[in-house]
Amino acid sequence: MFAPYWSLYLQSLHFNMVDISILMSVQPMMRMLAPNLWGWLADHTGNRRKIVIIAASLSAIFYLGLFMTSSFWGMLAALALMSFFWSASMPLVEATTLSYLGAHTAHYGRLRSWGSIGFIFSVSCLGYALDYIAISWLLWAGLLCELGILLFSCQMPGTPVLAHHTDHHSIRKILFQPAVLVLFVACFLMSAAHGPYYTFFSIYLVEHGYSKTAVGGLWALGVICEIAVFFWMPALTRRYDLTSILKVSLAIAVVRFSLIGWCVDSLLLLLVAQVMHAATFGAYHAASVGRVHEIFKGRHQAKGQALFGSLTYGAGGILGGLFSGPVWKYLGAGSLYTCSAAMALLGLILMGWNKSRSS
Numbered sequence: 001m002f003a004p005y006w007s008l009y010l011q012s013l014h015f016n017m018v019d020i021s022i023l024m025s026v027q028p029m030m031r032m033l034a035p036n037l038w039g040w041l042a043d044h045t046g047n048r049r050k051i052v053i054i055a056a057s058l059s060a061i062f063y064l065g066l067f068m069t070s071s072f073w074g075m076l077a078a079l080a081l082m083s084f085f086w087s088a089s090m091p092l093v094e095a096t097t098l099s100y101l102g103a104h105t106a107h108y109g110r111l112r113s114w115g116s117i118g119f120i121f122s123v124s125c126l127g128y129a130l131d132y133i134a135i136s137w138l139l140w141a142g143l144l145c146e147l148g149i150l151l152f153s154c155q156m157p158g159t160p161v162l163a164h165h166t167d168h169h170s171i172r173k174i175l176f177q178p179a180v181l182v183l184f185v186a187c188f189l190m191s192a193a194h195g196p197y198y199t200f201f202s203i204y205l206v207e208h209g210y211s212k213t214a215v216g217g218l219w220a221l222g223v224i225c226e227i228a229v230f231f232w233m234p235a236l237t238r239r240y241d242l243t244s245i246l247k248v249s250l251a252i253a254v255v256r257f258s259l260i261g262w263c264v265d266s267l268l269l270l271l272v273a274q275v276m277h278a279a280t281f282g283a284y285h286a287a288s289v290g291r292v293h294e295i296f297k298g299r300h301q302a303k304g305q306a307l308f309g310s311l312t313y314g315a316g317g318i319l320g321g322l323f324s325g326p327v328w329k330y331l332g333a334g335s336l337y338t339c340s341a342a343m344a345l346l347g348l349i350l351m352g353w354n355k356s357r358s359s
Contacts, residue, residue, distance in 0.1 A: 001122055001123075001126065001138065001141055001142050001145060002027065002142075003119075003123075003198050003219070004123050004126075004127070004201075004202050004215060004216060004219045005123075005126060005127075005130065005135070005138055005202060006024065006138070007020055007024055007199060007200060007202055007203055008130075008135055008202055008203065008206070008212075009135050009136070009138050009139075010023055010024070010075075011203060012135050012136070013070050013075075015072065017200075017325045017328055017329050018325040018326065018329065019072055019325075020199070020200075020203075020325065021199055021200075021321055021322055021323075021324045021325030021326075021328075022076070022321075022322065022325070023072070023075055023076060023079060024198070024199045024321050024324075025195075025199075025317070025318050025321035025322050026076060026079040026080050026083055027079065027083045027086075027087070027317070028191075028195075028313065028314050028315075028316070028317025028318045028320075028321060029080075029083075029314070029318050030080060030083035030084045030086070030087045030314070031083070031087045031090075031309055031310060031313050031314035031317065032310045032311070032314025032315045032317075032318060033084075033310070033314070034083075034084045034085075034087045034088060034310075035087055035088065035090075035091045035305075035306035035307075035309045035310050035314070036303070036306050036307060036310050038051060038055065038087075038088035038091070038092060038302075038306060040303055040306075047158070048092045048095060048096050048158070048302060049096070049153075049156050049157070049158045051088065051092060052088065052089050052092050052093060052096075052153045052156060053150075053153050053154055055085045055086070055088035055089055056085070056086075056089060056146075056149050056150040056153045057150055058085040059082055059083075059085035059086040059088075059089075059146060059149070059150075060143075060146040060147060060149070060150050062078065062081035062082040062084075062085065063078075063082045063142065063143060063146045064143075065077070065078030065081065065082070066078045066079070066082070066139055066142070067139055087309075087314075089149070089153065090309060091302065091305035091306040091308070091309045092302055092305075092306075093156070094289055094305045094309075095293075095301045095302040095304075095305045096156065096157075096158075097111055097112075098289075098290075098293045098301070099301065100157060105290060105293060106233060106234040106237050106238075107234060108233070108286060108289065108290065109229070109230030109231060109232075109233035109234070109282075109286045110230060110231055112230055112285070112286065113226075113227045113230040113231060116223045116224075116226050116227045116230065116282075117227065119219075119220075119223045120220045120223045120224060120227075122141070122145070123216045123219040123220050123223075124216050124217065124220045125216075126138065126141055126216060127212050127213050127214075127215055127216015127217065127219070127220075128212075128213050128216065130212045130216075131211055131212045131213050171296070171300055171303055171304070171307070174295060174296060174300065174304070175307065180295055182350055182351060183243075183246075183288075183291060183292075183295075183351075184308065184311050184312060185347070185350060186246070186250065186347035186348075186350050186351050187246075187288050187308070187312035187316070187347070188311060188312045188315055188316040188319075188347075189316065189343045189344065189346050189347035189350070190249075190250060190253065190280075190284060190312070190316065190343075190344060190347050191312050191313050191314075191315075191316025191317050191320065192316040192317070192319040192320040192340075192343050193253055193257060193316075193320065193340040193341070193343040193344040193347075194280070194281075194316075194317070194320060194340070195316070195317055195318075195319065195320015195321045195322075195323070195324055195340075196257075196320060196321075196324040196327075196328075196336045196337060196339070196340050197257070197260070197337075197340065198317070198320075198321070199320070199321050199324045199325075200324055200328060200333070200336070201219075201260070202215050202219075204260075204264065204333050205218065205264070208264050208265060218270065218271075218274050219274075221271065221274045221275065221277075222274040222275070222276075222277030222278075222281070223277065225274070225275050225276075225277055225278035225282065226277055226278050226281055226282035227282070228278060228282075229278040229279070229282035229283045229286070230282055230286060233283070233286045233287075236283070237290070242287040242288075242290050242291045242294070243287075243291070243351070245283050245284075245287040246284060246287050246288060246291070246351065247348060247351050247352065248279065248283070249279045249280055249283050249284035249287065250284075250344050250345075250347045250348035250351065251344075251348055252276050252279040252280055253276075253279070253280040253284075253340075253341070253344035254341045254344045254345045254348065255276065255341075256273045256276040256277075256280055256341075257337045257338070257340035257341040257344065258337070258338065258341045259272065259273040259276075260273050260337045260340075261333065261334045261335075261336065261337025261338050261340070261341070262334050262337075262338075264333070280344075288308070288312070289305070289308075292304050292305055292308045293305075320340070320343075323339070324336060327339060
């Protein structure tokens with residue numbers, strides 16, 4: 001709901017591009033600040049499931065604030081409170097899922113694909129509906145999602161936190177290993193590269209004459225391809241290591257954002273760009289989460305996933321979202337998505353440099 005349509009809802013409230021970029025950056029801001037607290041609490045108490053349920057409950061409560069305001073500061077406060085608790089769930093569910101899978105972590109993608117299926121359902125149905133109903137109905141769709149998250153978080157299995165010989169190590173010691181730092185910085189750049197996509201892609205398409213149904217269809221196409229990659233990941237990981245998969249994902253991101261920036265009027269090339277979402281999110285996400293799971297063991301798992309989410313999806317999303325508004329305003333959309341391609345290229349160069357340095 002947020003990625004394709006929230007910027008259109010904000011635009012309907014007559015916020016300008018800079019205001020929209022700030023409001024769209026609230027969620028990644030909370031993904032940077034909050035998960036470390038929740039990850040530490042989960043590892044300290046050993047009860048990830050209970051914390052997910054509490055966070056989902058409070059997220060749903062504070063979401064109601066979005067019904068009560070249309071001002072910039074009111075919207076900012078409601079989004080910040082909702083996102084602070086919503087952001088607790090993802091890294092804890094990632095850690096729980098990978099612990100639950102045990103030695104079968106290659107099958108992570110098959111479970112993660114259900115999130116993608118939910119995304120396809122929501123963007124397709126909402127995109128069609130919003131061509132006929134007011135975009136303010138988006139708020140009710142979001143409330144339904146919040147209540148669904150709360151309901152199903154109560155059904156999530158609990159998993160024990162298994163001891164590991166690295167439990168006595170400082171998490172800082174693990175993080176500051178050169179290879180780990182390079183991984184985090186490259187993933188930060190990948191998240192920043194996606195910031196303009198998540199912030200303005202829908203507005204960009206509508207301004208170039210695409211209907212909201214078409215917008216939903218293009219978003220859905222990317223996620224359909226993402227699901228295919230999630231199911232293909234076990235075969236991929238048998239042939240290639242996770243670092244190689246990350247490098248290929250970064251390389252494809254360079255091409256994808258260049259196509260979005262300069263070929264938006266060609267539906268065929270735009271379809272090609274959306275197919276590339278299979279690599280720039282699907283393969284990238286599964287490989288990066290898998291690498292973090294390999295690096296952070298035992299009682300560091302939830303903290304490791306939280307730290308990864310904060311420093312990459314959170315901080316990177318903030319940078320990508322905040323610079324989107326001014327760059328769009330003063331340089332145009334083509335230059336904005338060229339910046340996205342440049343950041344992905346920088347991440348690829350960094351990972352390649354670290355490989356050559358290690359060898």
